Amino acid sequence: MKRFIAVVVTACLVPLALSVGCANGEVSDSRLDKIVREVVQANAAIETTAFDLTLDSIMEVQGDSDVSEVKVTGVGSGVVDSANETMHMTMTMVTAVPGQDAIELPVEYYIVDGWMYMSMEVPGQSVQWMKMQMPDGMWEEQSQIQQQIDLIRDAEELTHLGMQEVNGVQCHVVKIVPDMASVQQMVSQAQGQMSGLEGLDLSTMDPGQMIQSMSMTQYIAEESLLFMKTVQHMQLVITSDQMGMPEGEFERITEEISTTMVFRDFNEAATIQLPQGALAATRIGL
Secondary structure, eight states, X not given: OHHHXXXXXXXXXXXXXXXXXXXXXXXXXXXXXXXXXXXXXXXXXXXXXXXXXXXXXXXXXXXSSOEEEEEEEEEEEEEEETTTTEEEEEEEEXXXXXXXXXXXXXXXXXXXXXXXXXXXXXXXXXXXXXXXXXXXXXXXXXXXXXXXXXXXXXXXXXXXXXXXXXXXXXXXXXXXXXXHHHHHHHXXXXXXXHXXXXXXXXXXXXXXXXXXXXXXXXXXXXXXXXXXXXXXXXXXEEETTTTTOOTTSOSEEEEEEEEEEEEEOTTOOOOOOOOGXXXXXXXXXX
C-alpha cells in the first residue's frame, strides 16, 4: 500500500512541479505582445508572493486483468521568497479508490539553501522527511512565479480571451499553448528530484511520451500586470517501465490532472524556516 501511495503521489507531483465573469475586450496581436513583455518585467520584479493551490486528478490504473479508477484531490498553500530563493508549501491530498476508505496524505515542501525538503505522512506511520539537492540554476524551475514567466514568454501560441475579475481585480485572460520542449525539461528535472522515492526509478521516464496534451490559462491583473491566477490541464500516460516498477504492479496509468493557483500578498514579508524534523531528512534523487 505504501508503494502504491508513492506511485499515485508521484504521478500527481511530477506534473505539478511544472491553476467569474464574461469574456470581452479582445486585443490585437501587437497589443498582446506588448502586454507579455510588460508582464515578464512586472513579475520578475516581485520578491515574495503567497499562493493557494487546488488539484483534481482522475487516474485509470490498468493492471493485468482489471482497470481501477483513482481520484486524487488536493488543497494547499505556500509562499515564495525569490530574493532569498526559498519556498514553503503545504498540501493535503486525498486519494479515493472505489470500495475502499479514502486516504488522506499531508505533504509539505521547503526549498532552503539549495535543497528541496519534502515530508509525507502516510497513515499509520510516522512523518517521513526526504531531501533532494538542487543543481545550479534549478531555482528558476521551482519558483512558481518564474515558471509562469517562462511559460508565457516561451509560449508557442497565445490567445486573449477577454477580461475577467479575480478576487475583485480586473484581469486579462490569456490562453497559452506552451512550448512543450520547455515543459518536458521542467518535468525531466522534477523526475530527477523525485527519483528514489519508495524505490521508484524515474530515470527512464520520457516526458515526450508521458505528456499527451497540456493547456494553460493565465489571469493577469490589468493595472499591475501581475499573475493573479493560473489554471492548468494536462493529460498523461505513465507505464510501469517508466517508473521502474516490477511486472505485476500495474501496466499503465492514464491521468487527467487540473491545477489552479491563485496568487496573493505580493512583496509582503516572508519568513521561511525549516522544522526540526527536516534536519534528519533522508537524501534521495540524482
